[in-house]
Amino acid sequence: MAFCNTLIVRTFTQTAAMAAAIKNVTVIGSGLMGAGIAQVAAQTGHHVTMVDIDEVAVGKAKDRIGASIQRVAKKKFAQDPEAGQKFISSALEKLQISTDAISSVKSADLVVEAIVENLDVKKKLFAQLDEVAPSHAIFASNTSSLPIGKIAAATNRKDRFGGLHFFNPVPVMKLLEVVRIPETSQGTYEAMCDWGKAMGKVTVECKDTPGFIVNRLLVPYMFEAVRMLDRGWHAEYPENTLFEPCELLTNMVAEGKHGVKSGKGFYEYNKK
Numbered sequence: 001m002a003f004c005n006t007l008i009v010r011t012f013t014q015t016a017a018m019a020a021a022i023k024n025v026t027v028i029g030s031g032l033m034g035a036g037i038a039q040v041a042a043q044t045g046h047h048v049t050m051v052d053i054d055e056v057a058v059g060k061a062k063d064r065i066g067a068s069i070q071r072v073a074k075k076k077f078a079q080d081p082e083a084g085q086k087f088i089s090s091a092l093e094k095l096q097i098s099t100d101a102i103s104s105v106k107s108a109d110l111v112v113e114a115i116v117e118n119l120d121v122k123k124k125l126f127a128q129l130d131e132v133a134p135s136h137a138i139f140a141s142n143t144s145s146l147p148i149g150k151i152a153a154a155t156n157r158k159d160r161f162g163g164l165h166f167f168n169p170v171p172v173m174k175l176l177e178v179v180r181i182p183e184t185s186q187g188t189y190e191a192m193c194d195w196g197k198a199m200g201k202v203t204v205e206c207k208d209t210p211g212f213i214v215n216r217l218l219v220p221y222m223f224e225a226v227r228m229l230d231r232g233w234h235a236e237y238p239e240n241t242l243f244e245p246c247e248l249l250t251n252m253v254a255e256g257k258h259g260v261k262s263g264k265g266f267y268e269y270n271k272k
């Protein structure tokens, strides 16, 4: 029992230390996802460096972040525009941009990679960063479809490696899949979850399997919709009532009854 308690205390202390340590975040890749991740990290008080090999892309990303933060502030501080302005300027002050990944990770506590979906390119990047990043720094990939284990294999820090899979648009979507490989330490996993929560996300634990959880469900679902279209759907089988458009649904859509979003559908909804 005493051994068990010691373990719990030690695990808690290590985790608290690692989570508290995540102050400086380097996001590599300033495209759709990288910019979103950098924005939310800066909005939630982290010092963020957003890096891209393309100088023009990283500049444009900063502009997009500025516009997106305005939208967030307008909603979050609807009753207090002054507080909204402070929120915007404080977030933008915390955000640096760079084209030099090597120097940008030197004081990082967490590196989140969101570059092109190519295993060799990701491995090459992480192998270089592994040489220069602080030993305590956690590395994470935002990959949608590549095995985290294969990317982590390029480094000597598999215990401090995992997946942080965000959803587009990052400032809006609440879910964050936290992917662990067998080597990911408990402290690293918990620090990634704690950081995700500090970013305002709901975290869900995933194994390193194809599509993790969401894309494993979403991709076959979307393909099936496209296959249906490909098959000609109802026009191809006019005699099959199963594919017949439902009159009630057609009328409801025409009347703008789109469910929760429009405040009316099969039910009436009170928008808060």
Ligand SMILES: CC(=O)CC(=O)SCCNC(=O)CCNC(=O)[C@H](O)C(C)(C)COP(=O)(O)OP(=O)(O)OC[C@H]1O[C@@H](n2cnc3c(N)ncnc32)[C@H](O)[C@@H]1OP(=O)(O)O
Binding pocket: 068, 069, 071, 072, 075, 144, 166, 167, 168, 169, 171, 172, 173, 215
């Ligand atoms: C591929 C992968 O590996 C994983 C993935 O990402 S799978 C994709 C997962 N993402 C989704 O399923 C999202 C699908 N899209 C949607 O649900 C909607 O388009 C959306 C909620 C994102 C936007 O809704 P919309 O009706 O199309 O647009 P809009 O009315 O302009 O925006 C809705 C709200 O989101 C906010 N918003 C949208 N985009 C934003 C952005 N980039 N930054 C900040 N706020 C944003 C708006 O301010 C707005 O807020 P209010 O309703 O409070 O005014």
Ligand SMILES: NC(=O)C1=CN([C@@H]2O[C@H](COP(=O)(O)OP(=O)(O)OC[C@H]3O[C@@H](n4cnc5c(N)ncnc54)[C@H](O)[C@@H]3O)[C@@H](O)[C@H]2O)C=CC1
Binding pocket: 028, 029, 030, 031, 032, 033, 034, 051, 052, 053, 054, 057, 101, 113, 114, 115, 116, 117, 118, 121, 125, 142, 143, 144, 145, 165, 166, 167, 168
């Ligand atoms: N688009 C989406 O809906 C989602 C994408 N993802 C994943 O996120 C990652 C990024 O996707 P997107 O943002 O859509 O891509 P994107 O194409 O919008 O942006 C990628 C950026 O990375 C930069 N880049 C490429 N190689 C680089 C390198 N070696 N160093 C620094 N920067 C480099 C490019 O210049 C580009 O600006 C991918 O792994 C993708 O699978 C994850 C969730 C959702």
